[in-house]
Amino acid sequence: MTQTGAEPILEAVGLEVGYGHLPVLKGLSVAVRPGEIVALLGANGAGKTTTLMALSGVLTPISGSVRLDGRPAPEGLHRRADAGVALICEDRSVFMGLTCRENLRLGRGGVQESLALMPELEPLLDRKVGLMSGGEQQMLTLARALAGSPKVLLADELTLGLAPLIVARLLTSLRAAADRGVGVLIVEERVQRALQIADRVCVLRRGEIVIEGTAAEMGSRLAEIEASYLSAAADEPGATIGGHGS
Numbered sequence: 001m002t003q004t005g006a007e008p009i010l011e012a013v014g015l016e017v018g019y020g021h022l023p024v025l026k027g028l029s030v031a032v033r034p035g036e037i038v039a040l041l042g043a044n045g046a047g048k049t050t051t052l053m054a055l056s057g058v059l060t061p062i063s064g065s066v067r068l069d070g071r072p073a074p075e076g077l078h079r080r081a082d083a084g085v086a087l088i089c090e091d092r093s094v095f096m097g098l099t100c101r102e103n104l105r106l107g108r109g110g111v112q113e114s115l116a117l118m119p120e121l122e123p124l125l126d127r128k129v130g131l132m133s134g135g136e137q138q139m140l141t142l143a144r145a146l147a148g149s150p151k152v153l154l155a156d157e158l159t160l161g162l163a164p165l166i167v168a169r170l171l172t173s174l175r176a177a178a179d180r181g182v183g184v185l186i187v188e189e190r191v192q193r194a195l196q197i198a199d200r201v202c203v204l205r206r207g208e209i210v211i212e213g214t215a216a217e218m219g220s221r222l223a224e225i226e227a228s229y230l231s232a233a234a235d236e237p238g239a240t241i242g243g244h245g246s
């Protein structure tokens, strides 16, 4: 359960991050507290993945800072992971030619720790990951990340394209992690799913957070959220509106 009033585990303060000279994030600040699930929403190109890349240490900010447990976070993906920041990328980062067991061994936790979190993987342990379904691969990815006992989990589009039963299983696992005190930050393009999962929601538009509040508050601000997606789409012909479907 969210530890209301707790200090953030992971916090971005005034982040300016970009590729080359052009900043994509323009002074973005966001915080994740122990036991809460925060969803980053926004149209295509709003800067959601870039935010996760900066928080996980893949991208170095032009200015601003990332703080972990109230102190400057160590630089770089591996050092930040050692300090307790787990990242699940959109591509799942599994090795298709290795078995489920071998993939789990590559994580920071062990195979048994992963199975304790996701017992459904047990009958699949000796199967090549390339032969597992997308949902099974994502269960592996989530179990492997959580088995390492991270302080914070960052996950990009965890449930994209998966069947409803698998989605429900993954969300149950995320909530259980939060209940154990893990801070969770997910990138989610679909508004309804974000409201279903998260305690708190931040809507990004062109690298800035334009709407922020509890999921309960956001239920009455759907029109405002939709307008922010629509204005992003109007600004950038390539941008699309995240569906309201779950």
Ligand SMILES: Nc1ncnc2c1ncn2[C@@H]1O[C@H](COP(=O)(O)OP(=O)(O)OP(=O)(O)O)[C@@H](O)[C@H]1O
Pocket (backbone or CB within 6 Å): 019, 024, 042, 043, 044, 045, 046, 047, 048, 049, 050, 051, 189
């Ligand atoms: N490697 C890169 N090099 C240059 N520009 C990039 C790179 N990655 C992302 N961008 C640009 O940064 C902006 C934000 O991209 P980002 O992927 O963070 O958005 P997003 O909100 O996650 O979008 P999506 O929902 O489509 O994944 C976009 O304009 C994108 O084109």
